Amino acid sequence: MDDAIVLKYEISPDDFTRAGEASSDVKGKLKQLGVSPEAVRKVAIAMYEGEINMVIHANGGEITVEITPVEIRMILADVGPGIPDVEKAMKAGYSTAPDEVRSLGFGAGMGLPNMKKYTDDMSIETKLGVGTTITMIVKM
C-alpha cells in the first residue's frame, strides 16, 4: 500500500537525551509529505508529550505511527505500571513525577491534558501492572 505509511519506534527507558527522537523523525517526515503545518504542529507536540511520558513513567515502549491522507494515528504502547486513576491524570496540573524529573523541567502535570488538547481524538487503555496504550488521532 502506497497511500499509508507505518512507522515504528522503540522508546528506550530512562534516556532523556534521546527522548524526542521519534517525534522529531515523524515531524520531518510529515513535512516531506506536505502535511499542513497545523497538523504537523499538533502531532509534534502531542507525540513529544507522549514520548516523554513513556520515558518517565513506563520504562519506554513502542510507538506506532500510521499516516494516511486522512489522518495521523499515533499508538503509544508500554508495559509500564498503568495509570491508577485516568480521570485524575487527565486533570491539568496533576503530577506524580519524581523530583529529579521535575528538576529537568518536566512533570508539570500537563502531559495527558496537552496530548488531548492537541489531538482530534485520544483514547487510553490501561491496566495496573500490565501497561498502557494511548491512541491519538490528528486529522489532516
Place this chain on the structure above:
Amino acid sequence: MDKFNHSVRLDPDLCKGCINCIKRCPTQAIRVRNGKAMINAKFCIDCGECIRVCAHHAKHATYDKMDVMKQYQYTVALPAPALYSQFNNLDDVNIVLNALRLMGFDDVFEVSAAAELVSEATREYLTHNEDNLPIISTACPSVVRLIRVRFPNLISHLLPLNPPVEVAAALAAKRAMKKTGLERKEIGVCFISPCPSKVTYAKSPLGTEKSQVDHVLAIKDVYPQLLSHMKGVGEEAADLVTSGKIGISWGRSGGEASGLFTDDYLAADGIENVIRVLEDLEDQKFTNLKFVELNACNGGCVGGVLTVENPYVAEVKLKRLRKYMPVARSHMDMEDNAEQLIPWTTGVQYEPVFSLGGNMMESFARLNQVERLCKKLPGLDCGSCGAPSCKALAEDIVRGQASENDCVYHLRENLHKLSEEVSVLADDLHEGNKGGQETLRILKEYIQRISDEMSLLDNQEEDE
C-alpha cells in the same frame, strides 16, 4: 528578483568534488554531480558554511567591488557593527567612520545607530504582542530563510520589523537626498557586510518589497584600505558616532536581545544550534520566553565568513570598545518618521521545498519508496554517491535525480552477484553439461554486464 536568489556560488574549476561541503550543509542543499558540487537553490539559505569548510576555496560569495562607488554622485557607507571588531586596540569608533570618508565615501550611517531604533521598536512590539510570544529575531537573513522553508509553524512568531541594515539604508538615503538635492538613483548606499547572507538580502529581501541597500561590500575587502586610512585620521576629526552600547552589541550573539531590557530571552548562534532551538520551539518545549535571538554564524555577526578576525577575539574587542559608551545615542524621536520605515511591508510565505512530491499522494508513494531504499542502502553515510547521507540519496532517487547505482556499495554487491553467477556457469561449461553453446552465450552476456558495471565505477572515479 527570484525568491531563491543566492550569493553563495561555486567555482567549478577549483572544485575537486570532495564531500566536505555536502556533509556540512545544514539544509543538505549540496550534491556532488559529475565531480562538481552543485548547490540546490531552493534548499540553500546562504549561511556560508560551505565557504568556511571548502579547503579548495571553490565556494565563494558574490558581492560588489569597491569601484561601484564611481557610479554615483554621492555615496553613503553603512558600516556593520561587526566591522568595528576587526581592529586591534581600537578605542574610538570615530576613527573607523572618518577613515571611511577618507576612503571616498561622502557620508557614513552607522547600522548600529539604526539598530538602536529597531531595539526601541522591538521593545514596543513585545509589549503589544504578549499573546504571540516568543518573538523570533529577523535580523539574520539566513535564519529567516531557514524558517521560511523548514519551520512554517514559526513564521507567525517572526519579528515583523526590518533589520537594522534596511532601516539604516532608508534613513541614509533620505538624509542624503535632503542634504544634496540629488535624486535617489544618483545616491549609492553601500553596506559593508560581514556575510553573504546580507548580499542575498539586498537583492531579494524578505519582509519588504525592495531593499534600499544598493550595494554590499565585504568587510574583508574594505579592511586593508580602511586600515591605511585610519592612520590618517587626526585628533580634530569630526564626531560622526551616533550609536552606543545597544547598537554596537548587535554585532555579537546576545547583543540584540540585551537591548530589550528583559531576562526572558534565549540567544543561540551557529546554524546547527539554531536548528535545534527552532525544532524545540516548534514543539513548544520552551515556556516563559519573550524573545529568541538567532544568528547563523558562531558568535553572531562577528563570525560572518566575510570578516577577517577570529569571531571570539572580535567579540572581546567589541566588548572593550563599548565599555565607555553611553547606553544609546540614537532614539526614535530624533529621526523623521523612523517608525514608518521600520515595520515589514510584506509577509513571509512558507515555501515547502522539502516536500517529496508535487502533491500528497505522490509524496506518500515517494516516502514509502524512501523507507524501502533506506533499508537497502548501507547506512554508512559515506558521501561517495555525492549525497550527504544514504537517506538523502534515497530522496534523490525517488525525486528522479539519482540512481541506486550511484551507491558504490550497491554496485559492489551487484558485481559480486554477477561474478558468482559467472563462476557457476563456468563450472557448468567445464563439466560439459548439455547445452554448452547456450551456456557460453549466457556467460558472455554476464561478462559484458560485469564490464558495463565496472565502467560505471570508473566513471564515478573519474568524476571524483
